[in-house]
Amino acid sequence: MKKMKKLVAFLLVAAMMVPMAACGNKVKSVGDIQKSGKLVMATNAEFEPFEFKDGDAVVGIDVEISQKIADRLGVELEISDIAFDTLITALQSGKADIVAAGMTADEDRRKNVDFSDAYFNASQAIIVMNDSDIASRGDLNGKKVGVQLGTTGDKYCTNEDGANDIEVAEVKRYSKGMEAVSDLIAGRIDAVVIDDFPAKKLVEKNADKIQKLDEALTEEEYAIAMPKGSADLQKEINAVISEMKESGELDQIVSKYIAEE
Template sequence: MKKTVAIGIIGMLMMAVLAACGTSPENTSGSGGEEKKILKMGTSADYPPFEYVDTAKSDEIIGFDVDLANLIANELGYKIEIKDMDFNGLIGAIQADSVDFVMAGMTPTPERKKSVDFSDVYYTAQHMIVSAKDSNIKSIEDLAGKTVGVQLSSVQEEEAGKIAETVDIKIEKRTRIPELVQEIKAGRIDAAIIEDTVAKGYFDNNPDLEGFTLEGGSEEEAGSAIAFPKGSKLTADFNKVLKEKMENGEVDKLIVKWFGGEK
């Protein structure tokens, strides 16, 4: 009888401790003591100013996508946990339930839509051909006989394929954008196709590089959207808040902060 009572008391004490500490790693205390569910955001932190690490200051992942994700998630009562990985692994991470959503300057292409759902486009940019200033590459035609680098599984890889249909180029693929920049500087590739806003960020630190934008293309060919698992309730929730934030000017403020002006 005493053993039974003792076991019961111990059990009650354990329940009290667990209740006080919280048992789910997916929840964290918010302001006022309420529980905020953690959403795991997949990204590839090599894409300034969308997402990157300013190593001179900290190892924290910062950028436009990070601020926008936190803005939306906070409105919905969530807290964001960021998981950094190679860009070509992001769709797979969604499918494997390793992340709840992806923000990585990702374009909602028809091919990607077969695997994931997308939010509305929240930012539109253009493709840029980046090369060394002394390369004399000023047009698509100047790429003839050249080696062009692209990020693996990116929309720029698809763009290079289109160019290759009319211009004789060799396509080289790398996992991350900084690798492409270093390959140009080392003379191992002649040029790279990079999103214009991202390329301009690299120009600031690499005055020996320059580029020109590729005109034309639709919003879906160069726009950025948030990727979710197929059928996720988060898609509609995020879209609702995203629309509100775009209409009330909060997204424009982030654009000015990270890009220096509205696009």
């Protein structure tokens, strides 16, 4: 009888914990964010000019867009600088309200998060040594390629399902693009695949050694990510992006950072 009572008690506790856990994973509404007084933006500040460090501050195109969203909601913008491959987890666990990190709105990610309308068209650039025999994207076949962990370049070069037309010999992953470039210069890899704008910055700093190919590996679009089911937040973010496009403000922000290159 005692064992039966203990079992019943255990089942009652377990049943009570299920709804509690569900509440913990509740998607925040715009009202919830406004009540908290802050919009938490998760990013990886290693992606100039979209997000990068200027002293102790994180600045860049994505930061300015996120600030406009925070202003529309009437809250403060709080920036969480974390590893790129943990950004979606931060959304799913409720540690962040949005991800603005030069993130490509691809189909795999759409299974786990919702995206805003696209705010930028981008591409995956190929960086090689100045004397490299790699002259086009097709020349990456059979080569050792460095990528930033969790990016579109990583997924494309890894090519797990074999659907892509490029088959590299080996993919080496890095937390930062500059680490991949260092290995390229040191001769440890044959090429680096990374987003176009950071690629330009990296090449500019090492123009005597490396170059960016004219041909891109892939074309893509950046959008702001949010937890699945964030319909009201998505509506507000899309409204901000639309207004910024129509007014020309988005182009002005992008041009400001690109001009600094």
